[in-house]
Amino acid sequence: MTRPTPKTVPWDRDFWANAERGVLSAQRCDDCGRLQHYPKPVCSECLGANIRFEALSGRGEVYSFTTVRRPELPEFEAEAPYTVVDVLLDEGIRFLSRLADEQDAPGLKLGDKLTTVFKPVGDGTKHLPYFVKVRD
Amino acid sequence: MTRAVIAGGAETRFSRTSDLADLQFMAQAIRLALEETGISKADVDGIAFCANVLPDDSSYMAEHLGFSVRWTMKADYGGASSVLSVARAVEAVEAGRAEVVVCVGGGNRFDFTDLHHDAVSPPIDYAHRSFVLPYGYGGPNMQMALLQRRHMELYGTTLEQLGKIATTFRRHAQLNDNALLRGDMTLQDYLDSPLIADPIRKFDCVMRCAGAVAVIVTSEEYAKRLAKPPVYIGAYQEQHSFGANDMSPDKLETGFVAFRDKLFERIPREEMDFLQLYDDYPIAIVAQLEDLGFCKRGEGGKFIEDTDISIWGDLPINTSGGILSIGQPRLGGGYIPLIEAMRQVRGEAGPRQIKDAKTGLVSGIGLMSYLSNLVITCGMIVGKEPFE
Numbered sequence: 334m335t336r337p338t339p340k341t342v343p344w345d346r347d348f349w350a351n352a353e354r355g356v357l358s359a360q361r362c363d364d365c366g367r368l369q370h371y372p373k374p375v376c377s378e379c380l381g382a383n384i385r386f387e388a389l390s391g392r393g394e395v396y397s398f399t400t401v402r403r404p405e406l407p408e409f410e411a412e413a414p415y416t417v418v419d420v421l422l423d424e425g426i427r428f429l430s431r432l433a434d435e436q437d438a439p440g441l442k443l444g445d446k447l448t449t450v451f452k453p454v455g456d457g458t459k460h461l462p463y464f465v466k467v468r469d
Numbered sequence: 470m471t472r473a474v475i476a477g478g479a480e481t482r483f484s485r486t487s488d489l490a491d492l493q494f495m496a497q498a499i500r501l502a503l504e505e506t507g508i509s510k511a512d513v514d515g516i517a518f519c520a521n522v523l524p525d526d527s528s529y530m531a532e533h534l535g536f537s538v539r540w541t542m543k544a545d546y547g548g549a550s551s552v553l554s555v556a557r558a559v560e561a562v563e564a565g566r567a568e569v570v571v572c573v574g575g576g577n578r579f580d581f582t583d584l585h586h587d588a589v590s591p592p593i594d595y596a597h598r599s600f601v602l603p604y605g606y607g608g609p610n611m612q613m614a615l616l617q618r619r620h621m622e623l624y625g626t627t628l629e630q631l632g633k634i635a636t637t638f639r640r641h642a643q644l645n646d647n648a649l650l651r652g653d654m655t656l657q658d659y660l661d662s663p664l665i666a667d668p669i670r671k672f673d674c675v676m677r678c679a680g681a682v683a684v685i686v687t688s689e690e691y692a693k694r695l696a697k698p699p700v701y702i703g704a705y706q707e708q709h710s711f712g713a714n715d716m717s718p719d720k721l722e723t724g725f726v727a728f729r730d731k732l733f734e735r736i737p738r739e740e741m742d743f744l745q746l747y748d749d750y751p752i753a754i755v756a757q758l759e760d761l762g763f764c765k766r767g768e769g770g771k772f773i774e775d776t777d778i779s780i781w782g783d784l785p786i787n788t789s790g791g792i793l794s795i796g797q798p799r800l801g802g803g804y805i806p807l808i809e810a811m812r813q814v815r816g817e818a819g820p821r822q823i824k825d826a827k828t829g830l831v832s833g834i835g836l837m838s839y840l841s842n843l844v845i846t847c848g849m850i851v852g853k854e855p856f857e
């Protein structure tokens with residue numbers, strides 16, 4: 334079985350293009366101002382189509398997390414344990430992701446500061462946002 | 470107006486493995502439900518299947534099982550499909566669109582895909598494909614883990630409180646010979662069970678199984694001809710995609726808060742002799758008790774600690790062992806709470822019978838959303854006597 338990788342659809346092209354340049358982005362609606370993630374074909378507030386991807390700071394904090402011992406898909410078994418994080422970005426939207434470095438996992442708690450890094454996945458053309466802990 | 474009632478229902482034997490195909494399981498459950506109610510197959514004029522999404526499918530499934538009917542539906546609402554199918558059947562009967570509707574769900578195990586009714590897995594949705602699965606995330610264990618982690622950290626909910634739910638349901642299951650998990654489980658066993666997705670451990674997780682359940686909805690008029698008393702429906706509410714459009718949806722607030730006032734408007738919480746709640750995880754029970762208003766937000770763990778939720782206690786919950794100890798027969802799992810509610814109000818629960826069970830609540834929850842929690846929540850109040 335091959336590991337699932339993101340598949341580009343017409344409305345998320347710029348998300349992946351930005352990711353390839355190391356930029357985390359989310360959709361901003363020009364009609365109502367809403368910022369949204371995951372990418373949607375329209376603004377899910379006003380249903381307008383005037384949406385574009387806007388660069389984000391890439392910073393946020395831990396909203397919740399789980400260290401996965403038994404993955405749902407066998408393709409991920411070799412990587413376990415790994416830590417999935419639900420991130421509250423500084424811009425006020427949330428983003429599901431994973432710790433880039435498991436050394437950040439011990440002692441992790443809600444509210445810990447995180448920042449984005451990108452890792453190539455699949456055939457290497459897709460860059461997926463991961464997060465690392467910001468040490469103060 | 471025609472009043473719809475639940476005429477009866479039945480389940481197949483549940484098993485860990487089987488050679489039967491989904492439709493064979495469903496056919497077996499339907500046959501048992503027809504036998505249980507004494508209804509002839511020829512009288513059935515509506516059918517609802519709980520199954521995953523495939524286009525234009527419900528009529529073909531009816532054809533496969535030889536049902537020529539005037540109403541069909543596919544309930545594709547995850548774990549909430551079962552209760553929701555019954556609610557839709559009630560509407561169909563009360564609107565005069567059908568008189569006798571069979572609602573069925575179940576099949577072989579989720580992971581035996583060559584025995585699924587369509588023999589292919591339905592395509593998963595866009596958000597999961599591109600923004601969930603590539604991380605090795607996905608599946609209810611991890612999704613519930615994120616919810617439970619936050620609940621434990623914000624409110625101090627303890628593993629001991631959650632373990633009380635799992636061990637109480639296990640004691641109930643020991644009185645149900647169709648429950649697959651009947652071995653003794655102590656709190657220590659629960660705490661010592663291996664971590665799956667921290668803080669979710671093995672004994673938090675529902676076990677997939679094979680089997681099917683069917684429930685028959687009909688008019689009060691038709692039910693008068695039947696040998697067994699019907700079950701009446703006092704109130705029903707559902708909510709889809711609660712909070713899904715918030716910038717940062719509250720992971721700990723479920724759709725039950727959207728309708729709890731309406732659900733208990735005429736029949737207050739205090740009148741519930743029991744609760745049969747969809748229980749794929751103990752934390753789901755805590756969330757439902759809070760959001761249905763049995764306790765305040767954040768106090769679900771304490772409520773469990775202070776309340777005897779056993780058959781012999783003040784607020785019996787999941788008296789047949791719950792899905793946690795019975796097993797989850799695909800989308801038929803959601804009928805398990807309803808079938809147990811039916812047996813309790815009919816006085817047919819045998820060693821599990823609650824004294825004077827007249828009114829109870831059945832819930833359904835289904836699917837997990839990208840950021841919030843349950844995509845679908847529904848609640849149904851059922852009773853022994855007609856509700857005014």
Ligand SMILES: [Zn+2]
Nearest residue numbers: 362365376379
């Ligand atoms: Zn908009």
